[in-house]
Amino acid sequence: MANSDYILEMRDICKAFPGVQALDHAQLLLRPSCVHALMGENGAGKSTLMKCLFGIYQKDAGEIFLDGHPVNFNNPYEALQGGVSMVHQELNQVLEQNVMENIWLGRFPMKGIVVDERAMYRNTKEIFDNLHIDIDPKQKIGELSVSQRQMAEIAKAVSCGAKIIVLDEPTSSLTENEVSHLFRIVSDLRSRGCAIVYISHKMEEILQISDEVTIMRDGKSIATQPAAELTIDKIVSLMVGRDLSHRFPQKSSRCCEDILLEVRNIKGAYAPAVKDASFQLRQGEILGIAGLVGARRTELVETIFGLRTREQGEIYVEGKKVENRTPSQAIENGFALVTEERRQTGVFEDLPIIQNATVANLAKYTGRLGVLDNTAMVSDAKWVVENMKVKTPFLKTHMGSLSGGNQQKVILGRWLLTNSKILMLDEPTRGIDVVSKFEIYQLMIDLAQQGKGILFISSEMPELLGVTDRILVMSGGLVAGIVNTQETTQEEILSLAAKYL
Numbered sequence: 001m002a003n004s005d006y007i008l009e010m011r012d013i014c015k016a017f018p019g020v021q022a023l024d025h026a027q028l029l030l031r032p033s034c035v036h037a038l039m040g041e042n043g044a045g046k047s048t049l050m051k052c053l054f055g056i057y058q059k060d061a062g063e064i065f066l067d068g069h070p071v072n073f074n075n076p077y078e079a080l081q082g083g084v085s086m087v088h089q090e091l092n093q094v095l096e097q098n099v100m101e102n103i104w105l106g107r108f109p110m111k112g113i114v115v116d117e118r119a120m121y122r123n124t125k126e127i128f129d130n131l132h133i134d135i136d137p138k139q140k141i142g143e144l145s146v147s148q149r150q151m152a153e154i155a156k157a158v159s160c161g162a163k164i165i166v167l168d169e170p171t172s173s174l175t176e177n178e179v180s181h182l183f184r185i186v187s188d189l190r191s192r193g194c195a196i197v198y199i200s201h202k203m204e205e206i207l208q209i210s211d212e213v214t215i216m217r218d219g220k221s222i223a224t225q226p227a228a229e230l231t232i233d234k235i236v237s238l239m240v241g242r243d244l245s246h247r248f249p250q251k252s253s254r255c256c257e258d259i260l261l262e263v264r265n266i267k268g269a270y271a272p273a274v275k276d277a278s279f280q281l282r283q284g285e286i287l288g289i290a291g292l293v294g295a296r297r298t299e300l301v302e303t304i305f306g307l308r309t310r311e312q313g314e315i316y317v318e319g320k321k322v323e324n325r326t327p328s329q330a331i332e333n334g335f336a337l338v339t340e341e342r343r344q345t346g347v348f349e350d351l352p353i354i355q356n357a358t359v360a361n362l363a364k365y366t367g368r369l370g371v372l373d374n375t376a377m378v379s380d381a382k383w384v385v386e387n388m389k390v391k392t393p394f395l396k397t398h399m400g401s402l403s404g405g406n407q408q409k410v411i412l413g414r415w416l417l418t419n420s421k422i423l424m425l426d427e428p429t430r431g432i433d434v435v436s437k438f439e440i441y442q443l444m445i446d447l448a449q450q451g452k453g454i455l456f457i458s459s460e461m462p463e464l465l466g467v468t469d470r471i472l473v474m475s476g477g478l479v480a481g482i483v484n485t486q487e488t489t490q491e492e493i494l495s496l497a498a499k500y501l
Contacts, residue, residue: 006029007066007163007164007195008028008030008065008066008164009028009029009030009063009065010026010027010029010062011027011062011064011065012026012027012063013049013052013064014026014061015219017401018393019394019397020393023045023048025062027214028197030197031211033191033194034196034212035196035209036196036198036212037212037213037214038199038213038216039199039200039213040215040216041217041239041240041403041405041433041435041436042403042404042405042433042436043403043406044219044239045218049216050166050168050199053073053084054073054076054086055076055077055078055079056076058072059072066082066084066163080160080162083160083162083163083164084162085156085162085164086157086168087150087157087165087168089168089431091146091149091150093149093152094141096140097140098137098141099137099139099141099144102156103155103159104123104159108120121137124137124155125137128155132184133151133152133185135148135152147182150174154185154189163193164196165189165194165195166199167186168199169199169200169431170182171202179205186209190211201431201434203236203434207227207232210227212225212226213235215238215239217238217239217241239433239434239435240435247434248441248463249438249442251445256282257282258282258283259280259282259283259319260281260282260283260453261280261317261422262279262280262315262319263278263279263313263316264315265312265313266300266310266312267312267313268296268299268308269310272299273296273477274296274478275477275478276477276478277313277479278479279482281453281455282453283451283452284448285448285470286454287454287456287469288456288458288468288485289458289474290458290471290472290473291473291480291497292475295477295497298457301337301455301457304330304424305335306324306325306326306328307337310324310325317333317421317422331360334421335421335422335424336360336415336418336423337426338411338412338415338423340426340427340457342404342407342408342430342431346407346411347399347411348399349400350399352396352397352398352399353381353384353396353398353402354381354396356399356410357380357381357410357413357417358377358414359414360414361417361418365377378395383413383417384413384416388409388413389439390410392406403432403436404431405433405435405436405437405440406436409439412440412443416447421452421453422454422455423453423455425444425454425457427458427459428440430459437463441467461490464493465485465488465490470482470485471485473493473496473499475497476501478499480496481499483496
């Protein structure tokens with residue numbers, strides 16, 4: 001029986017995949033004019049539950065009521081028609097088309113047999129003005145920043161007359177100012193009667209923006225409570241089923257003084273590029289790389305790895321000069337790079353774990369006739385799954401079916417199979433849950449203790465201060481300073497980050 005207090009009721013939802021019970025009688029009760037956070041570890045069932053609502057998956061059992069009426073959307077189009085919209089973490093837009101064409105795709109206003117461009121522009125501008133979004137409707141969407149593209153997707157949801165909007169990790173790639181703008185839009189939508197389902201791993205922002213919070217664990221709904229009654233410790237305890245007293249593992253030893261990597265006056269050839277960077281990485285050291293948007297942190301590691309053309313500068317490994325003009329050369333010289341955009345440049349979603357775990361080391365498995373040794377590949381993929389603690393029923397499970405944290409563990413394991421000496425990790429914990437983060441921190445510390453050197457880019461100050469030995473601060477493509485982690489403060493790091501802006 002439906003309850004009139006709720007705009008959406010999802011009751012006893014079950015969904016199974018081969019070898020996995022993804023949802024086990026999960027519940028979600030959503031009030032109108034409410035921001036309802038959905039939290040849990042990667043693999044807890046959050047996205048699966050929302051995909052069952054949105055018609056991407058079909059539930060095996062359970063009931064869904066919208067405005068008191070039973071619904072069962074067969075596809076996303078039906079969900080949109082029913083007033084439910086979902087803004088995915090990985091934006092799916094036609095980059096070569098302009099903003100307004102993306103917003104009205106599939107439902108263009110027509111004038112006879114031709115598209116009414118004026119009406120489309122007018123309607124888009126009206127929505128943008130109401131949401132205080134400053135974007136030219138005629139600009140190509142591929143030219144926009146991630147935050148602007150996200151705003152366009154939210155505007156699209158509003159244009160569909162959505163009563164419920166699902167935001168999946170909406171702030172994972174946003175700056176602090178962009179997050180503030182998003183929160184203003186979310187608050188505005190709430191004031192207009194829209195209900196928001198807000199999926200995020202960032203507990204501080206959950207407590208700031210949410211009215212209610214539902215915690216999921218192992219496909220079940222563990223608790224739903226007002227956000228005002230929750231703390232970070234309580235959320236973590238509900239998520240993992242136990243107290244997690246420390247956010248970061250203990251570091252048992254310090255790095256040695258032997259120089260593993262030296263970078264001298266490196267400069268990129270094409271903008272956006274690093275302008276001039278010199279530093280040393282010691283054996284067994286975790287060197288954090290901090291900086292604001294535009295600091296060129298990613299450009300630095302991509303230039304070292306040979307993904308970007310280097311105009312000048314030298315790279316030395318254990319005192320020996322190396323070229324690293326291409327990623328292949330960098331891999332041969334003992335470098336590994338875990339990229340920032342995991343799904344775009346890190347994983348092959350339609351291929352199984354076996355291929356994803358071994359792709360960086362194919363020469364090892366290739367025989368004289370060019371035939372791959374499948375037995376060796378399976379053995380190494382099994383090692384990755386076991387040692388990285390990847391949650392998966394089978395080695396043949398496609399990467400796209402894994403949670404973000406488990407995908408990241410496979411990628412890290414992939415590079416460990418190459419016996420790399422220098423690991424460059426670009427935002428490796430972005431978009432993953434607190435338990436998976438802890439496991440990745442521990443893995444980084446373990447690798448450092450084995451003598452590997454780690455360059456660790458992060459936009460989260462607490463984890464830089466919690467895991468690293470030293471922190472290199474980038475500003476405007478230049479090295480603004482290098483500080484000892486135990487002796488520095490957030491204020492000093494932010495001051496250095498603004499040095500060359």
